[in-house]
Amino acid sequence: MLELQRLQARHAPAVLAFERGNRGYFAASVPDRGDGFFERFGERFGALLAEQEAGVCAFHVLLDEDGSVVGRFNLVDIEDRAAVLGYRVAEHVAGRGVATATVRELCGLAVSRYGLRALRAAVAHENAASRKVLVRNGFVLAGPAGPAELGGKQGSWYRRGLDLQP
Numbered sequence: 001m002l003e004l005q006r007l008q009a010r011h012a013p014a015v016l017a018f019e020r021g022n023r024g025y026f027a028a029s030v031p032d033r034g035d036g037f038f039e040r041f042g043e044r045f046g047a048l049l050a051e052q053e054a055g056v057c058a059f060h061v062l063l064d065e066d067g068s069v070v071g072r073f074n075l076v077d078i079e080d081r082a083a084v085l086g087y088r089v090a091e092h093v094a095g096r097g098v099a100t101a102t103v104r105e106l107c108g109l110a111v112s113r114y115g116l117r118a119l120r121a122a123v124a125h126e127n128a129a130s131r132k133v134l135v136r137n138g139f140v141l142a143g144p145a146g147p148a149e150l151g152g153k154q155g156s157w158y159r160r161g162l163d164l165q166p
Helices: 009-021 023-027 035-039 041-054 098-112 128-136
Strands: 003-006 058-063 069-079 082-089 118-124 140-145 155-161
Touching: 003 098, 009 023, 009 035, 009 041, 009 058, 009 069, 035 041, 041 058, 058 098, 069 098, 082 098, 098 128, 118 128, 118 140, 128 155
Parallel strands: 082 118
Antiparallel strands: 003 058, 058 069, 069 082, 118 155, 140 155
């Protein structure tokens, strides 16, 4: 059984293993984090926890029964009861509905735990799987997303009001 948990310091080794183990898979559809991310992982992870503590972001990990991370689901740039949604799942669980179900769960948490009323997500044109996840969860096309927003790729923004059911 998979479990969505709010990011905590104890998750650091599992998050690092997840990012390393799926680096090539992720690079096919989203910009690579670069070697610097891995070289300074501890510093970056600490900064994420500080952002979360400040209330500007809410980071989550999706854990498998053995405690390994199989996904990351984040609400960033929280402001005016809205946030930007970002997510990634491990290659070995991709295509099984894991992202769709977890985005649905996070939309519920966005309302009940964080008091949010709207979410946005940017998706590169070539990332069809991510677009499907968003549409299945009630997100609608909101406009273009440029290379500055998608690590050099062209794409689209999607939006969902959280008072609406998917």
